[in-house]
Amino acid sequence: LATPGYEIHLCDVAEEALNKGFAGIEKSLSRFVKAKHLTEKEAEEVRSRITGFTDMETALREVDLVVEAAPENMELKKQIFHDLDRFTRPDAILATNTSELSVTAIASATTRPERVVGMHWFNPPPVMRLVEIVRGTDTSQETIEMIMQVSEQAGKETVVVKDVQGFVTSRAISAHMLECMRILEEGVASAEDIDKAVRLGLNYPMGPFELADYVGLDTMLFASDGMVEAYGDRFRAPQTLRKLVEAGHLGRKTGKGFYDYTKKPETVSAKK
Numbered sequence: 001l002a003t004p005g006y007e008i009h010l011c012d013v014a015e016e017a018l019n020k021g022f023a024g025i026e027k028s029l030s031r032f033v034k035a036k037h038l039t040e041k042e043a044e045e046v047r048s049r050i051t052g053f054t055d056m057e058t059a060l061r062e063v064d065l066v067v068e069a070a071p072e073n074m075e076l077k078k079q080i081f082h083d084l085d086r087f088t089r090p091d092a093i094l095a096t097n098t099s100e101l102s103v104t105a106i107a108s109a110t111t112r113p114e115r116v117v118g119m120h121w122f123n124p125p126p127v128m129r130l131v132e133i134v135r136g137t138d139t140s141q142e143t144i145e146m147i148m149q150v151s152e153q154a155g156k157e158t159v160v161v162k163d164v165q166g167f168v169t170s171r172a173i174s175a176h177m178l179e180c181m182r183i184l185e186e187g188v189a190s191a192e193d194i195d196k197a198v199r200l201g202l203n204y205p206m207g208p209f210e211l212a213d214y215v216g217l218d219t220m221l222f223a224s225d226g227m228v229e230a231y232g233d234r235f236r237a238p239q240t241l242r243k244l245v246e247a248g249h250l251g252r253k254t255g256k257g258f259y260d261y262t263k264k265p266e267t268v269s270a271k272k
């Protein structure tokens with residue numbers, strides 16, 4: 001959102017987490033410069049529009065739009081939205097990047113449910129073309145249109161969907177990824193070969209295990225647990241996923257998940 005010209009307040013709980021966020025932004029900007037999508041001067045202007053904060057109250061003063069992207073946990077999101085409601089101007093729009101939780105339930109923690117909306121981005125957000133906009137029970141049409149406009153300014157296409165658990169995209173991708181984990185557990189093929197089969201045979205840009213490590217296994221597990229509540233066993237997380245999370249192997253962000261990223265890059269994925 002800094003690229004099309006918005007002034008961004010990036011807020012996280014601690015300096016270390018904030019620095020990780022800035023490092024991610026830096027990596028993306030340098031890829032855009034290398035690919036000549038941005039000049040070095042434009043990248044510098046983007047950087048200058050992003051200010052980091054660890055104090056939420058200060059960060060939120062005078063903002064028009066908040067996009068919350070904290071871990072996928074309803075109690076945490078409700079607590080954050082309660083604070084967003086207290087610290088922002090009454091006319092500010094409060095969006096959540098939740099992958100599958102009820103936007104309506106998150107909105108219930110505020111006094112302005114008509115200004116609460118799902119703004120679901122995809123990883124990597126600077127590249128992926130969609131923003132899935134989720135209309136909660138009380139979300140106003142004005143709020144939906146504001147999010148459509150902002151998304152389009154960021155070069156994204158949009159779809160507006162109903163507030164059901166998992167919306168469109170998380171239901172669809174979970175069904176695929178969880179089934180591939182069951183295929184692995186049945187010993188039908190290795191993770192490398194399932195990834196290769198899905199990439200080359202089905203033409204997905206990433207295989208399910210590469211993608212799971214990229215998304216983050218904790219986020220996947222939170223999402224699948226949430227969807228079990230709504231849809232039952234078809235979204236139940238296979239033990240393989242649960243054990244990796246219990247062991248703290250969360251994918252790329254911790255260096256290990258279905259693959260080991262501490263090894264030489266060519267042994268990390270089946271990508272050829």
Ligand SMILES: CCCCCCC[C@H](O)CC(=O)SCCNC(=O)CCNC(=O)[C@H](O)C(C)(C)COP(=O)([O-])OP(=O)([O-])OC[C@H]1O[C@@H](n2cnc3c(N)ncnc32)[C@H](O)[C@@H]1OP(=O)([O-])[O-]
Nearest residue numbers: 028031035099122123124126127170174205206220223224
């Ligand atoms: C069980 C419950 C599960 C629920 C899960 C929840 C999920 C969640 O809510 C939603 C999701 O995100 S779902 C997940 C949704 N996500 C997916 O499904 C992702 C699937 N994967 C993909 O679409 C592709 O593999 C990528 C686009 C990641 C890389 O593309 P590739 O062709 O394999 O490799 P390439 O050639 O290296 O890169 C191509 C171009 O992209 C550029 N670039 C890359 N990263 C960048 C960054 N961070 N910044 C800037 N730029 C970046 C790169 O520079 C290059 O630009 P150029 O101008 O052409 O030189």
Ligand SMILES: NC(=O)c1ccc[n+]([C@@H]2O[C@H](COP(=O)([O-])OP(=O)(O)OC[C@H]3O[C@@H](n4cnc5c(N)ncnc54)[C@H](O)[C@@H]3O)[C@@H](O)[C@H]2O)c1
Nearest residue numbers: 012013017069070071072097098099121122123215216219
């Ligand atoms: N990972 C993905 O590919 C992806 C894609 C789309 C949507 N999402 C959604 O985005 C959200 C974040 O997912 P993630 O995978 O990036 O999680 P993550 O755990 O990797 O990152 C969460 C961030 O939130 C910060 N945080 C924790 N508590 C906070 C608080 N109280 N206030 C502010 N920040 C806080 C953490 O320090 C961390 O930087 C989830 O709702 C997830 O479902 C994730």
